[in-house]
Amino acid sequence: MCGGFLSGAAGSSDGGAGSPFLAGAPSPGGAMRSAGMNLSPAQGGCLHLRRLVRREHPPASLSRRAPPGPFPWPLIGNAAQLGSAPHLSFARLASTYGAVFQLRLGRWPVVVLNGERAIRQALVRQGAAFAGRPPFPSFQLVSGGLSLAFGGYSELWKLHRRAAHATVRAFSTGSPATRRLLERHLVGEARALVALLVRGSAGGAFLDPSRVLVVAVANVMSALCFGRRYSHGDGEFLRLVGRNEQFGRAVGAGSLVDALPWLQRFPSPVRAAYRAFRDLNRDFYGFVRGKFLQHQRSLRPGAAPRDMMDAFIRLQREQPRLQLEHVPATVTDIFGASQDTLSTALQWLLIFLIRYPNVQAKMQEEVDRIVGRDRLPCAEDQPHLPYVMAFLYESMRFSSFVPVTIPHATTTNTFVMGYLIPKDTVIFVNQWSVNHDPAKWSNPEDFDPTRFLDENGFINKDLTSSVMIFSLGKRRCIGEELSKVQLFLFTSILVHQCNFTANPNEDPKMDFTYGLTIKPKPFTLNELFIQSFPCLHALCLEL
Numbered sequence: 001m002c003g004g005f006l007s008g009a010a011g012s013s014d015g016g017a018g019s020p021f022l023a024g025a026p027s028p029g030g031a032m033r034s035a036g037m038n039l040s041p042a043q044g045g046c047l048h049l050r051r052l053v054r055r056e057h058p059p060a061s062l063s064r065r066a067p068p069g070p071f072p073w074p075l076i077g078n079a080a081q082l083g084s085a086p087h088l089s090f091a092r093l094a095s096t097y098g099a100v101f102q103l104r105l106g107r108w109p110v111v112v113l114n115g116e117r118a119i120r121q122a123l124v125r126q127g128a129a130f131a132g133r134p135p136f137p138s139f140q141l142v143s144g145g146l147s148l149a150f151g152g153y154s155e156l157w158k159l160h161r162r163a164a165h166a167t168v169r170a171f172s173t174g175s176p177a178t179r180r181l182l183e184r185h186l187v188g189e190a191r192a193l194v195a196l197l198v199r200g201s202a203g204g205a206f207l208d209p210s211r212v213l214v215v216a217v218a219n220v221m222s223a224l225c226f227g228r229r230y231s232h233g234d235g236e237f238l239r240l241v242g243r244n245e246q247f248g249r250a251v252g253a254g255s256l257v258d259a260l261p262w263l264q265r266f267p268s269p270v271r272a273a274y275r276a277f278r279d280l281n282r283d284f285y286g287f288v289r290g291k292f293l294q295h296q297r298s299l300r301p302g303a304a305p306r307d308m309m310d311a312f313i314r315l316q317r318e319q320p321r322l323q324l325e326h327v328p329a330t331v332t333d334i335f336g337a338s339q340d341t342l343s344t345a346l347q348w349l350l351i352f353l354i355r356y357p358n359v360q361a362k363m364q365e366e367v368d369r370i371v372g373r374d375r376l377p378c379a380e381d382q383p384h385l386p387y388v389m390a391f392l393y394e395s396m397r398f399s400s401f402v403p404v405t406i407p408h409a410t411t412t413n414t415f416v417m418g419y420l421i422p423k424d425t426v427i428f429v430n431q432w433s434v435n436h437d438p439a440k441w442s443n444p445e446d447f448d449p450t451r452f453l454d455e456n457g458f459i460n461k462d463l464t465s466s467v468m469i470f471s472l473g474k475r476r477c478i479g480e481e482l483s484k485v486q487l488f489l490f491t492s493i494l495v496h497q498c499n500f501t502a503n504p505n506e507d508p509k510m511d512f513t514y515g516l517t518i519k520p521k522p523f524t525l526n527e528l529f530i531q532s533f534p535c536l537h538a539l540c541l542e543l
């Protein structure tokens with residue numbers, strides 16, 4: 001249905017050698033050159049994936065051998081071949097070498113997994129063998145060097161991950177009471193967001209929504225983690241949470257910060273990126289550690305935990321095997337991982353609403369019919385709003401805004417699709433390739449929420465579970481449930497309250513910058529406030 005836009009739907013994979021990261025800015029045209037043709041990245045990727053499907057089975061003679069791959073150059077390996085959109089380059093390389101191929105990035109041997117079959121075979125069927133993380137220098141800087149997300153796989157790590165997962169659930173979707181609490185925080189932030197968007201759009205002005213989105217989601221997570229929110233005008237807080245792009249560029253698959261660390265010895269963009277990354281991690285961890293110390297002092301014995309930080313402190317006191325210094329580190333991971341991913345998701349959702357006004361109108365029609373104008377949408381409405389849910393899944397599939405997971409590493413010698421993969425190999429998991437596989441999705445380069453609806457208009461759960469953005473296996477995201485609730489509520493409240501329009505003076509192409517999350521290039525919109533729910537005018541929050 002909405003095919004036309006796709007020609008500009010993503011950034012370009014040209015560039016490469018000269019860019020500061022393998023992940024630099026896309027070329028202005030946003031088109032990918034492939035076999036002498038100008039193709040959109042999505043179209044180019046699909047061609048490659050079509051060939052990939054045919055090449056999924058390696059010939060028997062290759063079994064038990066190392067995966068094939070392009071020739072690595074001395075010193076840099078294949079770093080120059082990844083360009084500014086490595087996920088698309090991986091899809092292109094997969095069309096030549098197959099779903100499983102190898103690269104060399106500086107001194108690191110890397111195997112790239114493409115397509116659902118290879119990824120499941122590795123992450124699900126051999127979970128422990130693929131659950132490691134590489135000892136990249138940048139990973140040691142996250143969360144005071146004790147990160148759950150960037151740390152290696154061990155018995156202690158398993159204990160911390162279980163505790164983290166249980167605590168996130170206990171403070172979000174674990175029980176009706178905690179769901180209500182999450183919803184209260186979220187509705188408050190959504191109201192503040194609407195009010196700020198209205199203010200910024202006054203007199204027909206166009207505004208860049210990215211900053212207010214970051215603060216809105218950071219505030220929901222700050223309330224859950226630390227029991228407080230911050231004003232949108234708080235410069236300190238904004239400085240803290242406003243550096244996601246710098247973070248994601250340094251740790252995204254293919255970052256030169258880790259592939260070619262010797263570049264840091266000379267004044268170079270890589271050195272600047274490394275230092276900015278080091279500083280932002282120090283600030284972020286320092287902020288959360290300060291909260292940890294305050295909570296430790298004020299948590300009264302026997303009192304109910306006020307927030308996630310209290311719950312972790314309490315758990316650590318009950319289970320001394322959980323180490324005290326891991327408490328602030330794990331909360332840093334949760335606060336950081338959630339606000340970067342969720343604010344990026346909201347940016348994509350808004351850009352799809354303005355680029356596809358018919359889709360926005362259908363969502364508004366559904367929300368008005370089910371919710372009416374006398375109240376705001378709530379979590380219980382979710383099963384009755386299939387088109388809104390279809391929009392969310394299509395946005396996640398189409399943008400694939402976490403295109404490649406955090407790099408994994410093998411913990412033992414193992415095999416995938418018949419290929420031998422030695423212990424300590426770096427593994428890149430290309431989620432984008434699953435979400436754009438033409439064998440799974442018809443016209444994957446079209447933005448079409450109805451692909452997720454059956455003939456009766458209900459959500460097709462088999463298809464929604466095929467979207468891969470939270471990864472799989474032992475490293476699967478622990479915030480999936482919480483994220484889905486948040487994205488549903490933010491989206492349904494925004495379309496219930498507002499009508500968004502694109503700035504006609506901006507190029508409708510949806511270019512992006514690559515990193516651990518891919519973010520749309522800055523865009524502006526105008527927001528018309530729909531006459532509605534009376535309480536919205538009486539904002540209970542300080543903006």
Ligand code: HEM
Nearest residue numbers: 149334337338341402405406469470471475477478479483
């Ligand atoms: C739409 C939102 C989100 C997306 C798309 C997302 C996606 C991901 C992905 C792809 C990974 C890497 C998995 C791997 O390496 O294989 C990850 C890891 C992680 N995520 Fe999320 N995430 C989201 C929201 C959240 C939230 C809200 C939280 C906090 C509650 C969170 C906490 C984490 C943690 C702690 C890890 C590390 C897991 C590990 O290494 O074992 N994420 N996420």
